[in-house]
Amino acid sequence: MDIESTDYRKEVTQRLQQAGVSPTQQRMEIAQILFARPQHLSAEQVLNIVNAQGPVVSKATVYNTLGLFARKGLVREVIVDPTKVFYDSNTSEHHHFYNVDTGNLTDIEPHSLKLESMPTLPDGTQAEGVDVIIRVRHSS
Amino acid sequence: MDIESTDYRKEVTQRLQQAGVSPTQQRMEIAQILFARPQHLSAEQVLNIVNAQGPVVSKATVYNTLGLFARKGLVREVIVDPTKVFYDSNTSEHHHFYNVDTGNLTDIEPHSLKLESMPTLPDGTQAEGVDVIIRVRHSS
DNA sequence: GTCAGTGCAAACCCTTTGCAGAAAG
DNA sequence: CTTTCTGCAAAGGGTTTGCACTGAC
Numbered sequence: 001m002d003i004e005s006t007d008y009r010k011e012v013t014q015r016l017q018q019a020g021v022s023p024t025q026q027r028m029e030i031a032q033i034l035f036a037r038p039q040h041l042s043a044e045q046v047l048n049i050v051n052a053q054g055p056v057v058s059k060a061t062v063y064n065t066l067g068l069f070a071r072k073g074l075v076r077e078v079i080v081d082p083t084k085v086f087y088d089s090n091t092s093e094h095h096h097f098y099n100v101d102t103g104n105l106t107d108i109e110p111h112s113l114k115l116e117s118m119p120t121l122p123d124g125t126q127a128e129g130v131d132v133i134i135r136v137r138h139s140s
Numbered sequence: 141m142d143i144e145s146t147d148y149r150k151e152v153t154q155r156l157q158q159a160g161v162s163p164t165q166q167r168m169e170i171a172q173i174l175f176a177r178p179q180h181l182s183a184e185q186v187l188n189i190v191n192a193q194g195p196v197v198s199k200a201t202v203y204n205t206l207g208l209f210a211r212k213g214l215v216r217e218v219i220v221d222p223t224k225v226f227y228d229s230n231t232s233e234h235h236h237f238y239n240v241d242t243g244n245l246t247d248i249e250p251h252s253l254k255l256e257s258m259p260t261l262p263d264g265t266q267a268e269g270v271d272v273i274i275r276v277r278h279s280s
Numbered sequence: 281g282t283c284a285g286t287g288c289a290a291a292c293c294c295t296t297t298g299c300a301g302a303a304a305g
Numbered sequence: 306c307t308t309t310c311t312g313c314a315a316a317g318g319g320t321t322t323g324c325a326c327t328g329a330c
């Protein structure tokens with residue numbers, strides 16, 4: 001998973017193309033960071049990482065790109081904090097702990113939490129996703 | 141539950157006092173709306189309702205009061221939409237459907253959804269709350 | 281040349297804050 | 306009186322938008 005490797009770049013390129021997103025330079029920069037491993041990053045964090053060694057992608061493009069990736073299913077928006085959105089590069093079904101003290105978001109092991117049943121949805125609607133957030137704070 | 145009745149006002153007054161919130165005029169206006177029935181209102185909606193027949197409470201006071209009520213456990217913040225916070229006057233444990241098309245928030249019958257088990261929390265943390273959001277949209 | 285993509289700065293919108301005046305006890 | 310609340314307007318902060326420029330085909 002070397003972020004520099006040619007193989008990894010090819011893999012990321014394919015992933016974008018499969019989602020119907022043309023792999024421009026800036027999108028590749030952002031995608032390579034996100035897809036390097038499953039992680040939760042805010043737009044600001046992505047902006048900082050991608051521009052760590054000099055300006056590469058503008059703020060507007062980071063926001064636009066993350067929004068695009070989310071619409072295309074490449075990342076998942078996690079809404080736990082009214083002040084910012086997190087983007088999760090793990091799109092498989094799983095849930096989250098949110099540390100309200102630190103703002104840290106971590107995965108819940110998929111097998112350690114199950115919903116007992118799916119309730120009847122409101123009339124005329126279909127489920128789009130289920131989010132479970134367990135809010136935690138430093139004990140005592 | 142007549143919002144005008146003296147009994148209801150007394151009840152609301154007591155509820156505020158029990159939570160350690162002094163029942164000022166503006167807080168009473170807001171509390172009476174919220175506690176009339178279990179409901180989900182954004183700050184803006186509260187502002188509109190409370191000031192429907194003439195200005196009664198300022199925007200700043202609505203935000204401050206809702207934040208205070210939330211800290212005191214009188215209402216529960218529901219974070220489902222990055223653009224606004226909902227305040228739920230039903231503080232008993234329950235979960236929500238969120239209609240992403242309409243922005244409508246509705247309760248899930250408490251008995252129709254159960255978590256199978258509580259996963260192990262991250263080290264040094266204690267649970268503060270569990271939120272389950274089922275996002276739905278108009279079918280077909 | 282055309283059109284999608286990008287960058288910058290300004291605009292947006294919900295929310296918070298600073299501070300002076302008003303109300304509560 | 307003293308302290309807490311409230312209101313106003315301004316500031317804040319994440320996100321979006323308008324528009325001109327760039328670059329890929």
